[in-house]
Each structure stands twice: as C-alpha cells, then as structure tokens.
Amino acid sequence: MVKQLGYHQIRAIFDRFHATEPEPKGELEHVNAYTLVVAVALSAQATDVGVNKATRALFQIADTPEKMLALGEEGLIEHIKTIGLYRQKAKNVIKLSRILVEDYGGVVPNSRAALQSLPGVGRKTANVVLNMWWGVPAQAVDTHIFRVGNRTGIAVGKDVNAVERAIEDNIPADYQQHAHHWLILHGRYTCKARKPMCGNCIIRDLCPYEDKNI
Incomplete structure (x- = not known):
C-alpha cells in the first residue's frame, strides 16, 4: 500500500x-434538495449518466415528496426501470418520500443522522446531499x-x-x-x-x- x-x-x-x-460540480442532475436525495439514492451501483437519463422526465412531474407519492411506486418504476435494482430503489424512494411528508413536513432535513434514517440513504448519500446542497465539507x-x-x-x-x-x-x-x-x-x-x-x-x-x- x-x-x-x-x-x-x-x-x-x-x-x-x-x-x-x-x-x-457533481454530475447528478437535480432541481432541489429532494430531487438530489432521490438521484443519489438511485445512483447506487449505477452510473450518473444512466440516472440522469431516467430522472429528467421523472423530476418534471415529481420534484417533491408529495408529487412522488401521488405518482406511486408503479409509476416511479416506469421511469427508473433502466436503472439497476430499480424495484428496491422504487420502494425506498416511496418510503422516504412518505417519511419526509409525515415527519418533516415535506422538507429534506439537513442533519446527517436524519438523512441516514431515510430508507435507501446511507452515509455516502447523506454526505453528498450535505455537501452539494448545504455546503457542508x-x-x-x-x-x-x-x-x-x-x-x-x-x-x-x-x-x-x-x-x-x-x-x-x-x-x-x-x-x-x-x-x-x-x-x-x-x-x-x-x-x-x-x-x-x-x-x-x-x-x-x-x-x-x-x-x-x-
């Protein structure tokens, strides 16, 4: 070594x-803190290019947790089925969206612990969001x-x-x-x-x- x-x-x-x-700059496309969380969660074991292709149309109709819940799991799958592990990722995105709505008023929290408590969000994803959206080093x-x-x-x-x-x-x-x-x-x-x-x-x-x- x-x-x-x-x-x-x-x-x-x-x-x-x-x-x-x-x-x-990070290469994952997003329009707000919520879409950044979703994009990073979707990028696990996938390329940024592949995620961006899938989320461009998705984020035009579901750029908030409320809109994502309205779209639903099956609707989400139709947008992200070109991404690896899309079924599990869709479940996680819907779950984290529900938690954001019910526990955080639809607002993405800016603490690592709170972010990591969301389904499909590990330490790496939390750190990306903290860095790219809130400027935390x-x-x-x-x-x-x-x-x-x-x-x-x-x-x-x-x-x-x-x-x-x-x-x-x-x-x-x-x-x-x-x-x-x-x-x-x-x-x-x-x-x-x-x-x-x-x-x-x-x-x-x-x-x-x-x-x-x-």
Whole structure:
C-alpha cells in the first residue's frame, strides 16, 4: 500500500486540481434538495449518466415528496426501470418520500443522522446531499475516491470510513469543500481502475503510484 502523503504534497496536488477546475460540480442532475436525495439514492451501483437519463422526465412531474407519492411506486418504476435494482430503489424512494411528508413536513432535513434514517440513504448519500446542497465539507467516499485516495497516497485507508477520516485529517481545510468532487472526477476520467491515464495526469510527478502508465 502507498504511504500517506504529507501536508505539503497534498496541498500541491489540490493546488493543481483547483487551478484546473476551481468549482467542480457533481454530475447528478437535480432541481432541489429532494430531487438530489432521490438521484443519489438511485445512483447506487449505477452510473450518473444512466440516472440522469431516467430522472429528467421523472423530476418534471415529481420534484417533491408529495408529487412522488401521488405518482406511486408503479409509476416511479416506469421511469427508473433502466436503472439497476430499480424495484428496491422504487420502494425506498416511496418510503422516504412518505417519511419526509409525515415527519418533516415535506422538507429534506439537513442533519446527517436524519438523512441516514431515510430508507435507501446511507452515509455516502447523506454526505453528498450535505455537501452539494448545504455546503457542508462532508466527504462522500465512493469507489473512485477509495481507489484514488489509496493509489495516490492522498487519503490512505483500509475501508471507506478510514478514507473519509484520512480526507478530513490530511486535506487542507480550504480544499475540504470540493475535495470529494475533485477526487471523484479524477478517478472517473483519469485515474481509472483498470487503465489509469497516467500520461495525461496533472499530478503524475507528485503521485507515488508505482505502476504508472506512460
């Protein structure tokens, strides 16, 4: 395993990420906090591109929990059946929509604990919503971030919780807000799982990964 990089090395890496993309954005399309929760919940074991294709029409008619309940589970399934695990996801979306209406007045809560209490919403989903909607520097560790963090030494850990803590402990505070977006995008388009594009990598000279591709 690559060793954890030091503060100055990590700052140099994020200086480059920032210079290349000062305001990185998540790629899941949404129009409010509720549709963001739904989109992230649907994205588990699915691609953002696939989720966006399914939700564009869906969110035009069901952009609040009340409208989603009116649409119903079968109506929802018709919109998301191209997404993996769509039946279970549809059940969760309807359940979380009912809880939001009955317990929160239709408003998405802004606490991690409350978000995680919703069906189909784990820590990663809660952190994405906290970060993207409320600007909380929460770190949502997915497979891309886990790989990039360990491969580059930016955030080393044996599991996603350890990598999340490593990001919080080692990445400079002024880069915490966008850290997970920079890492996701780097993992998705450059530091790929099977064939990392090291020859086009902006942090190649700072990365300790031994199996670099030219």
